[in-house]
Amino acid sequence: MKTGKELEDMAYEMRKDVLRMAYHSGKKGAHLGGSLSAIELLAVLYGEIMHYNPKEPLWEGRDRFIMSKAHGAMALYAALKQAGFLSEADIAGALDGTSPYYEHPQRNEEKGIEISGGSLGQGLSLSVGMGLAMQKKRNGQSKIYVMLGDGECNEGAVWEAAASAIHFGLKQIVILVDVNGLQYGGPTEKILRAGSLKDRWSGMGFSVLETDGHNVRKIREALLLQTDAPKVILAHTVKGKGVSFAENRVEWHSAFLTEALYGQAMEELGACRK
């Protein structure tokens, strides 16, 4: 088992990689905010919880990770580097216009990318299909971790899929909602009031846990907890976490990192580690 410090160190490295990718993506900008909010969740998943083998990427017994909020691609790429699927060169070139590592990830199972994403509200349906397949294949070992955004929960298809996950009793599915409170056009509560996300999920039959999505120990605890029903972790996070000018700022959903801002962001990250 990794120490909390080791997972925090991993998160730190991932944040730096996300900033590098955002910076190198050039003028068009990159989805910085929603990548930075998901870092600790991915660090704990890939650093400790999930079973996988980059040397045998299609190993049947692997756990699957589905990035349904696919604009968090940079966070996924950073995690896949830590996990040994992507190289330093992959990260250096990601999002540059010629790289296969797009602004939204494209399916590449050899590299640990299970599905193509970008059109929201589809990852959970695919996960339900995968979960059903595992049930039928008698694969009782693999888990499917699906990451949704709270903005993504606007999509009706999420709730069709959620109902079927419960109906088919798919306990191997673990849903992580990155509740950063912001979406493209503004605060999630202002764009489309969700009421209580907790009540919504639990009303459908899920076991719902709420946690601090930047506290690696608490995330780990939530992921390890056994529940009676398929689990939903509502992870409360800060969009743009770790970079002062981007934190909780809707314009940093997707924006351009200048050289000066990049320097400032890297410095802030380093300062936090001292």
Added chain:
Amino acid sequence: MQEITRKNARIWSMLGMRRTVGILLKEFAKEDRAFVFATADMARYMGAEDFSETFPDQFVDVGIAEQNLIGVAAGMQKEGFHVFAGTYATFLTARALDQIRVSLGYMKLGVKLIGISGGLSDGNFSPTHMALEDIADMRAIPNLTVISPADGAELVKAMYALRAHPGPAYLRLTGRANTPVVYTQEYDFAIGRAVCLREGRDVALIAAGTMAAAALNVAEELCKSGISCKVMNMHTIKPLDEAALDAIEEFGLAVTMEEHMRAGGLGSAVAEYMAQKEKRPVQLMLAVEDVYPQSAEYEQLLESCGLTVSQMTERILKKCRELGLLPETTANCRIKGERK
């Protein structure tokens, strides 16, 4: 394998494509443990009411949730299952269009989609149940094969061919029970290769689905006016059989016939290819003219859309007159080697 005999053809015709497909789904489930039939509450309508009891491990019903149907089917396919997903053609293709686009088109997951009640056949339920844009929607998606079989026998052929086809596909079922029979004996079916149902030299009739049987009747009618028609069953709308279209470039008139909006259907597919050719026939597109027809029984709907055999014959005759294609004698419309 279900054999094409007169007797089987009669049974499939009686059942209609919608219920014939249920027989095949059960047969596939028996033959292949990895075969899965997925639906959105439409198993009974597809003649597969007993599927869930006979093959509980190979059946998935997601309820009335077509978007989820596609995601679930694609997820299972990704994990190694062979998934056929079926429900109403229009709900399947229009409501879940983006899911089809991403999971089947972009990700190339080889799910086979079965759209029942393609065209006007369930128009008595109102325009919501008419599938009149499905071909346009499906054939615009890269990597997707689109097939509309002419009758029950061809449906059987198409199902087997699709089972062996690795990529994603959309199978459009047309007509009601007692569909007209086109095939009563074995023939060669291949995805992407049109079948010539009748040889001719003046006018080429190009149809898919149950319209192919209508095209044969139209050809017989036009023969009375001395017009020799070639009838092509373009069962695969994508990829289109371009060689078969090259073979009619010398014809004076090509007529496409379909239960689909004029925009984006078989006629459009043919026109897209023919437009770039130096030599090509004039094209008459017989289709639904950019309207939602009033709710009515199937036969009435065909009439209100101008798609009955006599209406189509008249429209083709009129076009032939305009183009100066009417022969002086009515004696010589049949040509050697034609198949009835």
